[in-house]
Structures are given as structure tokens and as C-alpha cells.
Amino acid sequence: MPAFSPQPLRDLTESLQWKPGATTLSGRAANLVVNDALHELDIAFTDYMGAPPVPSLLTYAKHASRTVGSQLARLEAVMRFLRYLDFNALADIRRDAMRRETVRGQARIMLLELARNPFRFYRTLSVLRHAIQWGNLQAYQSLVPAFSTFLEAETAGADGTVALRRAGYGEPPLDPQSLVLRAFQMYRAARELGDEVEDDNGADQRNPDRLRRLDLRRSIAFNATLTLSLHEQMLFQASECYEDAMVQRVVGKLTRSLVIEDPVDTMYLLPDGGNWAQFTDRMGLTEVDPPGDVRLIDPAGVPRCYRLQDNRAAGTIYDYLSSRFLDSEAAAGIAAAPLPLPAYDDGEGRALDRLLQSYRRVRGEYRP
Numbered sequence: 001m002p003a004f005s006p007q008p009l010r011d012l013t014e015s016l017q018w019k020p021g022a023t024t025l026s027g028r029a030a031n032l033v034v035n036d037a038l039h040e041l042d043i044a045f046t047d048y049m050g051a052p053p054v055p056s057l058l059t060y061a062k063h064a065s066r067t068v069g070s071q072l073a074r075l076e077a078v079m080r081f082l083r084y085l086d087f088n089a090l091a092d093i094r095r096d097a098m099r100r101e102t103v104r105g106q107a108r109i110m111l112l113e114l115a116r117n118p119f120r121f122y123r124t125l126s127v128l129r130h131a132i133q134w135g136n137l138q139a140y141q142s143l144v145p146a147f148s149t150f151l152e153a154e155t156a157g158a159d160g161t162v163a164l165r166r167a168g169y170g171e172p173p174l175d176p177q178s179l180v181l182r183a184f185q186m187y188r189a190a191r192e193l194g195d196e197v198e199d200d201n202g203a204d205q206r207n208p209d210r211l212r213r214l215d216l217r218r219s220i221a222f223n224a225t226l227t228l229s230l231h232e233q234m235l236f237q238a239s240e241c242y243e244d245a246m247v248q249r250v251v252g253k254l255t256r257s258l259v260i261e262d263p264v265d266t267m268y269l270l271p272d273g274g275n276w277a278q279f280t281d282r283m284g285l286t287e288v289d290p291p292g293d294v295r296l297i298d299p300a301g302v303p304r305c306y307r308l309q310d311n312r313a314a315g316t317i318y319d320y321l322s323s324r325f326l327d328s329e330a331a332a333g334i335a336a337a338p339l340p341l342p343a344y345d346d347g348e349g350r351a352l353d354r355l356l357q358s359y360r361r362v363r364g365e366y367r368p
Contacts, residue, residue, distance in 0.1 A: 003152075004048075004148075005152075006149075007037065007040070007148075009145060010033055012140070013137065015029070015133055016130060019083075019126075020076075020083035020086075021083065027072035027132070028069055028072050028076060028341060030133070031065065031066070031068065031073075034137075035065050035066050035069065035338045037140065037144055038058055038061055038062035038065060039062045039338060041058050041151075042056065042062055042334055044151055045151060046334045048191065049187070049194065052330065052331075053334055055221075055324075055330055055334055056147075056187065056221070056228075057143065059333055060324065060325070061139060062337075063260060063261070063262035064260055066338035066341065067260045072136075074103070075125055077090070077344035078090070078093065079126065082122050092342075093107070096342060102266075102268075105256070106254055109250075109257065127247065128247060128250055128251075131241045131244055131247045135235075135242070138235045138241070142235060143232070146164065149167050150164055150187075154188075161185050164181055164184055165181065176297065179228065180228060182224075183225070183227040183231070186220050186221070186227065190224065193213060194217050196213065222321065222326075225321055230296065233279060234279070237298065248275065255274060255276045256268075256270070261339055262333065262338075262339070263332060264332075265324075267315060267319075267323075269282070269315045272313060280306065281316070284309050284317060284319060285306035285307065285308060286307055286308075287306055288305055292307045293308055
């Protein structure tokens with residue numbers, strides 16, 4: 001494949017400070033940048049991995065990120081309404097809710113939050129929006145540099161895992177549990193196995209040995225993706241995101257109405273119960289005594305052991321990774337860009353502006 005030229009990582013942190021009426025980048029606008037970057041990297045990494053295509057964490061992350069963007073768009077639209085009486089944005093959300101049950105479910109829960117404490121409702125929205133956007137930027141700032149460093153080295157004929165070590169992966173602070181480095185070692189092994197199968201062009205396509213090696217390649221790539229997802233999800237266990245008590249409470253109520261929408265289907269998150277803000281719930285893990293299937297160190301520095309839930313609970317990240325974009329769906333899922341974000345009206349303050357204009361006309365002070 002041709003040499004890979006990484007795109008510079010954009011500084012999107014100003015979006016964390018967004019408020020209605022501000023000139024800073026909104027969460028929705030920042031999310032568009034994130035989605036495009038993840039999609040571009042996904043295409044490049046798929047070319048590197050060879051045929052038949054296998055998904056990486058980028059494939060799942062870009063579609064999950066788009067879902068985050070749709071949540072940001074709705075939260076920011078409601079905040080605009082509350083701050084500036086922007087009825088245009090509210091009307092767009094209402095039309096969306098009439099078409100989609102999931103949006104109706106989320107709206108009902110947020111109305112209960114409003115009734116619970118109307119004086120703190122705006123702050124609840126603001127904290128939730130900040131937490132979601134913070135997590136989205138964490139994914140962007142961790143995935144893009146790692147994949148870019150690896151690809152740039154590999155396409156130049158070097159060992160991408162060596163380049164990752166030189167960049168600080170495999171040790172704190174970038175990769176405190178070596179999960180990133182281990183994941184890319186597995187991705188590299190899957191690529192090498194794919195090269196062996198591709199070199200065997202004259203073999204029968206149904207040859208049992210060839211099919212076995214393809215299954216092994218797919219399994220190695222999946223384990224790499226699962227390993228990297230553990231690193232990513234641990235990043236979200238911070239006070240800025242899912243460790244915030246208010247975020248845990250509200251996300252817990254919203255969980256049954258949350259979905260991931262991608263070109264394959266719509267997956268409800270934890271339809272059988274759980275809290276998406278809890279690491280074990282969303283990953284599909286149960287904490288156990290050592291040794292367990294997975295050993296991790298939590299953000300507080302405490303070693304913990306987990307095993308995959310025996311019932312393979314529906315709507316977990318494990319369920320998503322193991323049921324999307326595999327086999328015949330892989331090429332379509334990788335090639336497809338994230339779905340468009342909902343475009344709620346962003347004419348901030350238009351309704352309030354019209355009221356002020358009417359008032360000035362009555363007083364004879366209006367200047368167009």
C-alpha cells in the first residue's frame with residue numbers, strides 16, 4: 001500500500017467550553033471533525049490489513065462517535081431553547097421525537113428531570129453535555145495518534161509496534177497497562193497471516209487449511225479490537241465523564257433508550273437493564289476474584305479482575321464488537337461513513353431576537 005501521511009490532530013478542546021450564543025466550536029461541530037478523522041483512518045487501516053477486510057476498533061468507534069454526536073446535537077438544541085427561547089430548535093427536536101421512539105424515550109426522561117428540579121435542569125444538561133463531549137475527545141485524542149503512528153511506520157517498511165514503543169506506548173502515561181501496544185501487536189500478526197493466505201493464490205478458495213487460517217486471522221483481529229476497547233473504555237472512568245455522580249444517575253435512567261445507529265442496524269444498549277455509565281455493565285464484564293479473563297488496573301490504581309458475562313448480555317460493547325461488521329458485512333461497514341448527524345436549527349437566539357425587535361418597533365427604536 002502507498003505511504004501513509006497522517007493528518008494533524010486538531011485541538012478541539014474549545015468545544016468543552018461551548019455555551020448557547022458562544023462563538024466557540026459546538027460539540028456537534030467538533031463531532032463532525034472526529035467522525036471524519038476516524039473514517040479516514042479506518043479506510044487506510046483496512047487497506048493495510050488486506051483482504052478480506054476485517055474491522056478494527058476504528059470501524060466501531062466512528063459509528064459510536066456519530067451516535068454521541070446526535071446526543072450532543074439534541075442537548076445543545078435544548079440548551080439553546082432554555083437560554084434564548086429558540087423555538088426553532090425545539091420544534092426540530094419535537095419532529096425528531098415524533099419519528100423515533102428512542103428520542104421520545106429520552107425526551108420523557110429529561111422531562112422528568114425537569115420536573116424533579118427545574119432550577120437545576122439547565123446545569124444538569126450542561127454537565128451531561130460536557131461529560132459526553134469530554135469522552136468523545138478522549139477517544140479522538142487516543143485513537144488517532146496511535147493508529148497514525150503505527151500506519152506511518154508500517155507503510156514506510158518499518159515495524160509499527162517499535163514506532164509505538166518509541167512514542168511512549170506500552171508504559172504510562174499513554175498506555176499504562178500496555179493494552180494499546182498488545183492490540184497493535186495482534187493487528188500486525190493478523191496482517192501477516194493475511195499476507196500468507198493472499199500469497200497462496202493458486203489454492204482452492206474452499207481449502208480447509210485456507211479457511212482455518214482466515215478464521216484465525218479474523219479471531220486475532222477481533223481480540224486486538226476487544227483489547228483496545230478495554231483501554232478506551234477505561235479512559236472514560238474519570239470525574240470528567242462517567243465517574244461524575246450526576247452523570248451516572250442520569251445516564252442510568254437514559255440507558256434503556258440509548259442506541260448505536262450504524263449502516264447495519266440499530267442496536268439498543270443494555271435493553272435488559274444496566275447503567276451505561278458503569279464500566280462492567282457497558283463492557284459486558286463481571287468483576288471476580290483472580291485470575292479471571294481480564295486483569296485491569298482501574299483509574300484509582302486498584303488491580304481488578306473480570307470475566308465475560310456467561311449470558312453475553314445484549315447491548316454491551318462486547319455484543320456490539322462481536323455482532324457487527326463481521327464476515328460479509330465487514331466491507332460495507334468499513335466503507336460506509338458514519339450516518340449524518342441530526343441538524344437541529346442553530347439560529348441561536350432567533351426567537352428572542354424577534355421579541356426584542358417587536359418591542360423596539362413599538363417604542364419606535366427599531367433599527368434593522
